[in-house]
Amino acid sequence: MLHDQAPRAGRQVDLLAIAEGFAVSAGGITGLRGLDERAWILLAATDLFEAWAIGWPPGGRIDLHDHGPSHGALVVAEGVLTEVAVEADRRGAATRTARYLRPGDHRQFGSHYVHDVNNDGEVDAISVHVYGPRLTTMTYYELDRGGRPEAVRTEEIEPVGPFDTTGAHDPA
Numbered sequence: 001m002l003h004d005q006a007p008r009a010g011r012q013v014d015l016l017a018i019a020e021g022f023a024v025s026a027g028g029i030t031g032l033r034g035l036d037e038r039a040w041i042l043l044a045a046t047d048l049f050e051a052w053a054i055g056w057p058p059g060g061r062i063d064l065h066d067h068g069p070s071h072g073a074l075v076v077a078e079g080v081l082t083e084v085a086v087e088a089d090r091r092g093a094a095t096r097t098a099r100y101l102r103p104g105d106h107r108q109f110g111s112h113y114v115h116d117v118n119n120d121g122e123v124d125a126i127s128v129h130v131y132g133p134r135l136t137t138m139t140y141y142e143l144d145r146g147g148r149p150e151a152v153r154t155e156e157i158e159p160v161g162p163f164d165t166t167g168a169h170d171p172a
């Protein structure tokens with residue numbers, strides 16, 4: 001039964017396909033435009049994944065973070081976002097990769113992927129983020145002198161219910 005296998009959701013669910021599906025209509029969430037700061041709305045919460053739409057005003061950003069053991073996919077529905085991914089290899093060398101994500105562009109990532117996301121543009125952006133299994137922790141990072149990500153804090157995430165659209169945690 002699917003319920004018994006929920007912890008393996010990252011491999012059982014095509015997170016990108018779900019994110020792309022929601023991204024088709026995410027522009028219809030007009031409340032995610034004209035914001036003073038980033039805001040998010042829960043689109044779906046199941047045993048296998050959760051899906052969020054996030055509104056990014058110009059200058060909106062989230063610091064370097066991971067998504068704990070969850071896998072994820074993000075798709076830009078409107079506007080342009082800048083993603084910077086940071087990876088350190090086993091020898092300790094760090095690489096920093098910046099990408100512009102335009103409408104329809106996506107990122108798909110495994111557990112403990114570390115990135116930050118910014119709206120460096122002059123117009124609002126809306127993106128869809130899907131995580132499976134559902135988010136349980138997010139760790140935030142700063143870069144050390146070698147440019148390697150160094151954990152500064154971990155937030156435990158309370159699961160949101162299907163009718164809780166105010167999710168207190170930051171799902172980016």
Ligand SMILES: [Fe+2]
Nearest residue numbers: 065115171172
């Ligand atoms: Fe993220």
